[in-house]
Amino acid sequence: MHGFGEIAERLRRSTVQVFAQGHEGGGSGVIWNSEGRIVTNSHVARASQAEVVLWDGRRLAAHLVSRDARRDLAVLQAAEGGLPSATPGDSDSLRPGELVIAIGSPLGFAGALSTGVVHSVGTIPGMGRERWVGADVRLAPGNSGGPLADAQGRVVGINTAIMNGLGIAVPANSAAEFLRRGARPSLGVTLEPVSHGLRILKVDPEGAAARASLRPGDILVGTFQRLTEMLDSGHDTLRLPFFRGDVSRLREVFVHVAPARAEAA
Amino acid sequence: MANELSTLSSELADVVGKVANSVVAIDARPRFGSSGVLWRAGIVVTAEHTIRREEEITVTLPDGTSVPATVAGSDPGTDLAVLKVDSSAAVAPVAVAAEPAPGNLALSIGRSPDSGVNATMGIISAVSGSWRTWRGGRLDNYIRLDLTLYPGSSGGLVVNTKGEAIGIATSALSRIAGLAIPASTVNRVVEEILSRGRVARGYLGVGLQPVELPDHHKGLIVLSLEAEGPASQAGVLIGDVLVSLGGTAVNDTDDIQTVLEKHAVGQTVVAGLVRGGVAQNIGIVIGERSRRN
Numbered sequence: 001m002h003g004f005g006e007i008a009e010r011l012r013r014s015t016v017q018v019f020a021q022g023h024e025g026g027g028s029g030v031i032w033n034s035e036g037r038i039v040t041n042s043h044v045a046r047a048s049q050a051e052v053v054l055w056d057g058r059r060l061a062a063h064l065v066s067r068d069a070r071r072d073l074a075v076l077q078a079a080e081g082g083l084p085s086a087t088p089g090d091s092d093s094l095r096p097g098e099l100v101i102a103i104g105s106p107l108g109f110a111g112a113l114s115t116g117v118v119h120s121v122g123t124i125p126g127m128g129r130e131r132w133v134g135a136d137v138r139l140a141p142g143n144s145g146g147p148l149a150d151a152q153g154r155v156v157g158i159n160t161a162i163m164n165g166l167g168i169a170v171p172a173n174s175a176a177e178f179l180r181r182g183a184r185p186s187l188g189v190t191l192e193p194v195s196h197g198l199r200i201l202k203v204d205p206e207g208a209a210a211r212a213s214l215r216p217g218d219i220l221v222g223t224f225q226r227l228t229e230m231l232d233s234g235h236d237t238l239r240l241p242f243f244r245g246d247v248s249r250l251r252e253v254f255v256h257v258a259p260a261r262a263e264a265a
Numbered sequence: 266m267a268n269e270l271s272t273l274s275s276e277l278a279d280v281v282g283k284v285a286n287s288v289v290a291i292d293a294r295p296r297f298g299s300s301g302v303l304w305r306a307g308i309v310v311t312a313e314h315t316i317r318r319e320e321e322i323t324v325t326l327p328d329g330t331s332v333p334a335t336v337a338g339s340d341p342g343t344d345l346a347v348l349k350v351d352s353s354a355a356v357a358p359v360a361v362a363a364e365p366a367p368g369n370l371a372l373s374i375g376r377s378p379d380s381g382v383n384a385t386m387g388i389i390s391a392v393s394g395s396w397r398t399w400r401g402g403r404l405d406n407y408i409r410l411d412l413t414l415y416p417g418s419s420g421g422l423v424v425n426t427k428g429e430a431i432g433i434a435t436s437a438l439s440r441i442a443g444l445a446i447p448a449s450t451v452n453r454v455v456e457e458i459l460s461r462g463r464v465a466r467g468y469l470g471v472g473l474q475p476v477e478l479p480d481h482h483k484g485l486i487v488l489s490l491e492a493e494g495p496a497s498q499a500g501v502l503i504g505d506v507l508v509s510l511g512g513t514a515v516n517d518t519d520d521i522q523t524v525l526e527k528h529a530v531g532q533t534v535v536a537g538l539v540r541g542g543v544a545q546n547i548g549i550v551i552g553e554r555s556r557r558n
Contacts, residue, residue, distance in 0.1 A: 003270060096384040097281030097372060099274035117277060117372075119415070122380025136385040136413060151274035164416050 004101060007153040008113045014086035014155075015103045015146055017053040017110055018062075018076070020046040028104035028146030029076065030155055031085045032179065036060075036078035039175050040145030041160050042067045045074035052078055055111065068183040070228075071130065072160050073175055074145075086147060089154030091171035094121050094133060099151045102159055102167065106140030114138045119166055129228065130174070133157040135167035143167075185231050185257035189214065196247055197221040212255040219243040221250070231257065277372065277386065280428040284374050285382040287359055288422055290325035291334070291348070292378070293318055300375030300421035301348065302433060303327075303356045308459070310451055311420035313339045313346040314437040324350050325378045338458035342402020342466065343450055344435045347458045359422070361448040362429035365389045365408060373412055373434045373443070375421030387412025389431070390442065397519060398438050401466070403526060405449045408432060414443040467525035467551040470494020475517050476506060483516040484508040484539065495552035502540065509537035525551060 018040050019026040027044030029052060031037075038052060048064045060078045067074035098118045106112050116137035124132050135148055139162050148157035148169045157169030188207015191198040198220045203210050220227065221241040230238050238255045291301045291311055299315030301324065309324055316322070316336065324334040332350050339346035365371070369389045376382050388411045396407035410423065414436045423431045423445040432445030457464050472489030484506040490497045507515060510524045511534045528534050530553040535546050 007270070095278035095282060096285075096374075096382050097278040097386070099270060099277065117384055117386040119385060120377065120380040120383035122377075125379055132380075134380065134383065136415075151271035152268065165413060166415050 004113065004115055007149065007151070008101060008103060011086065011101070011103050011147060011149050011153050011155075012111045012113075013055045013084040015055065015111065017105045017142075018044050018145055019051045019053070020044065021049040021051070022047050025141070026105070026108075027142060027144040028159070030145070030147045030158065031078075031083045032075075032088070032175075033085045034083055035081045036062075036083050037065070037179065038062060038076040038078055039158060039179070040074050040076060041158065041170075042069045042072045042074045044145040045076055050076055052076065053110070054083070066178075066183045068178055068186070070128075070184065070186055071170060071174060071178060073158065073170060073178045075179060086149075086155045087153065088172050088176060089150050089152075089156040091121075091133060091156045091173045094118050094150070094156055094171075096120055100135050100137060100148055100156065101153075102135065102137045102139060102143055102146065102148050104139070104143035104146030104159060106142040108142060114143075116167075121171070124163070124168070127168075128224070131171055132160075133169040133171050135159075135169055137167045138165075139167040185236075187214075187227075187231070187255060187257065191220070191224070191227075193224070194219060196243060198224065198227065208255050208257045212253050214242070214253060214255070217244070219247070276426070277384075280372060280424065280426060281374055281382060281384045283428045284372075284422055284424050285376070286327050287356065288374050288376045288382060289327065289350075290376040290378045290417075291315065291322065291420060292325075293322040293334075297416040298377060299417055299419050300377075300434075302359065302420070302422045302430075303352075304347075304451065304455060305358050306356045307350055307352055308337070308455065309334060309348040309350055310433060310455060311346050311348065312433060312435040312437060312446075313341050313344045314435070315419050316346045316348075322348065324348065325376065326350075326352060327376070327382075329381075331378070338462045338464075340402060340454050340458065340464040342398060342400045342464065343404060343446060343454055344398065344400065344402070344437050345433065345446060345451060345454045347455055359430045359448070360428070361452075362425050362427070362431050364406065365392055365425060365431050367391055370426050371410060371412060371423055371431060371445075372426075373410065373414060373418055373421050373423050375418045375434070377417055383415075383418075385412050385415065385418065389445075397522065400438070401522075402464075403450075403522070404438075404444075404447055405453075406447045408445040408447060409439070410434070410443040410445055412443065418443075465530045466554040467528060467530050468494075468554040469496045469521070469525070469549060470552060471496045471501065471507075473507065473518055473521070478506065478508070478539065482508065482514075485515055485518065485521070495549050496536075499536075499547050499549040501536070501538070501547060501549070504540075506539040507536055508539055508544075510534060
């Protein structure tokens with residue numbers, strides 16, 4: 001019989017530790033194919049260069065191929081191919097109650113295993129319109145970016161967050177789509193809702209908003225949902241009304257948000 | 266590549282899928298909702314501590330529709346509340362499991378309006394007989410769960426791997442673990458609430474302290490008396506030592522509660538007293554304890 005031990009042992013070989021250059025601490029990642037594509041969380045791959053540590057202790061350089069902060073996903077390319085890749089599963093067919101296992105390096109312990117069941121599959125209040133896999137599995141910070149797998153060892157999610165003790169994973173199908181289509185367009189801003197719209201708190205210096213000269217303090221007119229719909233509409237250029245300082249004067253900006261294609265390694 | 270683990274996995278998911286038809290989501294408190302169980306058609310049972318308002322309570326049914334609900338009654342002592350919903354949907358009555366044993370696998374099944382049905386898994390970690398909660402109610406069994414109850418899990422259904430009901434999940438009756446309020450207790454409380462609108466708790470209106478009597482027997486000395494309370498009206502005096510109630514010897518205040526639970530409010534119960542060294546019997550008409558007291 002294949003117990004958790006056998007499944008974990010195979011999955012462990014497809015799980016790496018990820019250390020983003022210039023950042024303290026690390027997370028986990030999943031070797032998605034044998035050419036060395038590694039899927040992890042966007043909040044783990046915080047720099048363009050990273051180091052990945054394989055199950056056998058080998059250290060490989062890796063570079064960032066693409067990241068989607070809205071979905072908290074990133075793809076890295078390892079400097080070497082021929083790596084033991086994970087088997088992706090179909091997260092759309094996951095059912096609450098199914099057994100799942102998580103592998104990662106919580107608090108730095110590489111290859112640690114936790115088990116439990118699928119708690120729920122669906123949207124989470126306050127976390128947008130995306131679907132998430134809730135897992136009744138004990139996770140710790142170093143699990144971020146690592147695999148959540150079903151009873152056959154197929155990766156059904158990327159462990160991403162812990163909410164009130166519940167493990168939250170990005171569904172594997174979203175990760176697969178992200179690999180296929182690259183990052184979805186984003187403005188490269190941190191927003192907070194205020195009475196007139198969405199106030200910009202931070203601007204990513206390399207993002208679309210910075211190129212359009214939007215800056216912290218500007219208030220975009222509209223809601224998160226409206227903005228998400230515009231970003232997902234497929235248009236390369238968005239026309240955004242906003243306030244700067246004087247809320248009686250509406251300004252407008254054209255933001256070019258051509259999606260960053262996943263370029264070849 | 267089927268294996269025994271994936272067979273178990275799929276069986277667990279089947280159980281959740283089956284039980285999901287009896288589990289609803291309840292919105293009756295700020296921030297986190299809770300779960301509830303369609304105990305029978307139109308009747309939802311949940312954990313009392315999750316019902317924080319009397320009006321504008323919404324229940325999300327297994328088919329995803331939301332309907333308004335009213336509180337039929339609640340019993341804070343056992344942490345149970347009974348809601349009525351206007352739903353014509355036929356509901357199979359919840360199948361009740363035989364008494365669980367420590368080590369049995371258990372699933373706690375809840376629902377949220379956003380992500381639908383949810384499940385957590387663990388084991389039954391302890392089972393014992395009748396147990397009094399810190400809220401004053403009595404559960405037919407103490408069933409401790411070794412599984413995680415997340416915000417929103419309380420009020421959900423705890424089942425065994427056959428999908429039979431062990432009880433209603435609550436995180437409010439123990440500091441150290443989630444408990445299942447036994448299905449038999451749920452049945453008892455639901456009947457009482459539906460027929461009377463509340464669970465009446467008997468009381469005597471006395472303050473008691475355990476004492477040892479000269480002949481090594483134990484009793485309870487009356488330290489205070491509620492004016493016009495049931496005991497006072499029956500002629501009980503401060504300083505009397507209560508040695509039996511309803512024919513049962515009483516050694517501590519828990520024994521009094523146990524006797525009172527067996528008698529209806531308004532019934533007369535015979536109290537055996539020692540007054541000035543002389544044994545005597547006094548009949549006390551059991552009063553009803555005021556709510557939330």
